[in-house]
Amino acid sequence: MKKCPYCAEEIQEEAIKCKYCQSSLVKQAENKTTALPKGLQLFLIGLAVALVGYYFSSISGGGILDMLGGGLAMAGDLVVVYACYLGVKYLWQKVTNKK
Numbered sequence: 001m002k003k004c005p006y007c008a009e010e011i012q013e014e015a016i017k018c019k020y021c022q023s024s025l026v027k028q029a030e031n032k033t034t035a036l037p038k039g040l041q042l043f044l045i046g047l048a049v050a051l052v053g054y055y056f057s058s059i060s061g062g063g064i065l066d067m068l069g070g071g072l073a074m075a076g077d078l079v080v081v082y083a084c085y086l087g088v089k090y091l092w093q094k095v096t097n098k099k
């Protein structure tokens with residue numbers, strides 16, 4: 001249960017509209033769901049950067065390109081790990097919010 005921000009009556013957690021004052025609560029629900037697509041975007045970007053990095057270091061047999069590719073792959077990996085952390089955090093928030 002949560003409180004309606006408009007009339008302070010107790011309403012269901014999943015409610016998108018208050019049954020007492022008919023106020024729309026969709027905006028709050030949207031804020032919650034935008035966390036995952038953001039993390040997902042970050043995950044895909046990180047994956048793409050890492051793949052490009054791995055590709056560069058695999059086609060160049062050493063030298064500056066290899067170093068550049070290795071650095072790029074490492075940076076991409078970090079972004080992917082961070083995105084995973086965001087995803088886990090989001091899921092954890094969802095689990096702990098539900099009663």
Ligand SMILES: [Zn+2]
Pocket residue numbers: 004005006007008009018019020021022023
């Ligand atoms: Zn209300």
